[in-house]
Amino acid sequence: MKLLSRYYASLIAVFMLISPLAFSAAESSQRLDDRGAIKDFTQAIRLNRQDGESYSNRGLGYANQGNYQQPISDYNRGLAQILGEKNSIVKIKVENLGYEDLQNLKAKIPQNVTMLTFDDGPNPEITPKILDLLDKYNQKATFFVLGAQAREHPEIVRESKRRGHEIAIHTMTHPDLRQITPEERRQEIQQSVKVLKSILGENFKPVWFRAPYGALSPGIREQAYRSRNNEITKEINEYNLGLAHWTIITDDYVRNPKVSEIANQISNGSGNILVMHDSWKKNHTVAALEIGLKRLEEQGVTSIRMSDLFER
Ligand SMILES: [Zn+2]
Secondary structure (H helix, E strand, O other): OHHHHHHHHHHHHOOOOOOOOOOOOOOOOOOOOOOOHHHHHHHHHHHHHHHOOOOOOOOHHHHOOOOOOOOHHHHHHHHHHHHOOOOOOOOEEOOOEOHHHHHHHHHHOOOOEEEEEEEOOOOOOOHHHHHHHHHHOOOOEEEEEOHHHHHHOHHHHHHHHHOOOEEEEOOOOOOOHHHOOHHHHHHHHHHHHHHHHHHHOOOOOOOEEOOHHHOOOOOOHHHHHHOOOOOOOHHHHOOOOEEEOOOEEOHHHOOOOOHHHHHHHHHOOOOOEEEEEOOOOOHHHHHHHHHHHHHHHHHOOEEOOHHHHEEO
C-alpha cells in the first residue's frame, strides 16, 4: 500500500531530524510535607511575584509527592492550585503552539512545570511501561498518537486516556505533509480523528495536532497553517486543531541514543515542552524516563498535559 510504504520510509527519515533547541536549567527545590504544600505554594508564588523573581518550584510537589496511589481527583485539585489560583499561574490562551509562537510563549511557561509529550505510539511493548512510570511518579503527559497504531492497539489509547493523559493527533501514517496530495492530507487527518473517536467515544474532541517532523509546507511552514485558505493546510484547519510544536526534542530518536543524555534532557525540562517517542524499540526512552521522572520529582517539577496550561 502506498501510504504504508511511506510510513516505513518516514520511520527511517525520523532519524534525521531537527537539532535540539536550547533549554533552561531546572531550579532546585525543597520538598514540602503533605499538609503544607498548597498553602506554601501560593505563598511562595505571591512572594516571588512581589520580589519580581521567577516562579518557585515549591508546592508543586503537591501533585506528585510521596503517595503514588494519589487519585486523579487529587491531582486535579492540586492542578487547580497551580493553574487557577488567583495571583498564581493561569491558563494561557493561544491559537497555535507553533515554533514561532513558542519563541514568544516560552518565557510564560512556569519553571515548576514541564510538558512531557510522546509521539508515534501507541506501541504494545513501550507505551504500557511509560504509562506505569507516569503513574508511579503521578505525572501527566500528552500522547500524539498515530491513527494506524491507535487502530491496532485501541485498548492502550483508552488506558492512556483513563489514566488522565491527553490524546492528540499526529496523522495516520506519519507522512511528510509537504510530500503528499491535498486529498491524502485530508485522509490523514480525517481518519485519525475518526479512529480516535471510535476508540474514545464520539465526544472526544482533539485539541492539538503535531505535524510529523514538525513539517507543514515547503519553506513557509507555520505561516501556511495560519492562513485558513491555504491549500496545504486547510484539511488540518477543518478540524480546528491547534498546531503543537515543542521546545526540546530529546535524543531518543538518534541512531545510538544514550540513556544518560536523554535523562539529562528530561531532568532539565522545566518550563519546556519535551518530545519523546513511545514507538518501536524505544526501550532507551523508558530507561531514561525512569531516571528523568525521579529527578523531576526531586526538583518539585510537575509534568502537565498541554491543555492544562494552554487553552484554545
Ligand atoms: Zn512523529
